[in-house]
Amino acid sequence: MIHSQDEIEKISYNLLKDSKCFDIFPTPVEEIVQYANLKIDEGLDLSKIEESFIDNLKFRTKGQIQSLLSGLSKIKGIFFREDNIIYVDLKDKTNKKYFTALHELGHGILPWQNEFSLALDDKSSLSMDVEEQFELEANLFASYTLFQHERFNRELEKLPLSINSGMVLAKKFGSSNHSALRNYVLKSRNRCGLIVLNKIPEPKWNEPFCSLRNLFYSKPFLKDIGELSIPETFGYKWEFAKDLKFKRRLHDTGEIEFKNATGDKVKCKYHYFFNYYNAFVFFFPIEEKKKSRTKIMLQNFN
Secondary structure (H helix, E strand, O other): OOOOHHHHHHHHHHHHHHOOOOOOOOOOHHHHHHHOOOEEEOOOOHHHOOHHHHHHHHHHOOOEEEEOOOOHHHOOEEEEHHHOEEEEOOOOOOOHHHHHHHHHHHHHHOHHHOOEEEEEEOOOOOOOOOOOHHHHHHHHHHHHHHOOOHHHHHHHHHOOOOHHHHHHHHHHHOOOHHHHHHHHHHHOOOOOEEEEEEEOOOOOOOOOOEEEEEEEEOHHHHHHOOOEOOOOEEOOOOHHHHHHHOOOOEEEEEEEEEEEOOOOEEEEEEEEEEOOOEEEEEEEEOOOOOOOOOOOOOOOOO
16 A cells, blocks of 8 residues: 555645746756755666666665666666765656656655665656555656646646647646556546557567557546456457557547447547557547637647
């Protein structure tokens, strides 16, 4: 059981308020970290980090060490309390590094994590699906802070029911598209969901060629329709799988039929986006509507 989410949310809220970083877009991560008396070092190439560097940090560490790493080459972020420093991946040119920096800040600012002096994080510990309490708490802190609490909801309400809206929110707050689309669905007052797909490397010609990475539903979708019957892998039967197979980048013209847990058919529209790593399928019942005066023109939507 993690510490109270309300407690984590309060710490994040007070930090944004005291640092006067609310309503500044994209979320000014470096200023937030600096206000918390930490600094970010982007001068270290974490993909080429040597074991002697980590050994030195461990030698100087006065408290406990937190690490779920399976190898040094997979390090994406480091928090070292003795120097009040955060290391993020120099090679990461995407907005993911801002979430990583706030995750490491969470290790430094959540008071019940003070017993840990060194945290080594990789892709798995930076995922919102992580089950380990220490990492999940830091991820919640990072998400609350990056999306500025109710500011995200306020911006969401202005936008139409569209995958493009999640991408607009990503750009506004300085997050990855993955994080923003996930948050968009979880916070939406509309019935909608999000499927995240992975490509299966070198599939055989008659076998599925993409797999399910994540599946998210809005609360109204679960309340009215319930969970859908979604397989773990997808082939030519699925239109959005063919979108991925044939390297489509973005469209909002899809239609598909699902079944829920009781076998009822659920006809949906779907919007599709591929960022060269994952494919995102945003879906909602055909009859679902949302009024919005905002028109979206996407540019540089990688």
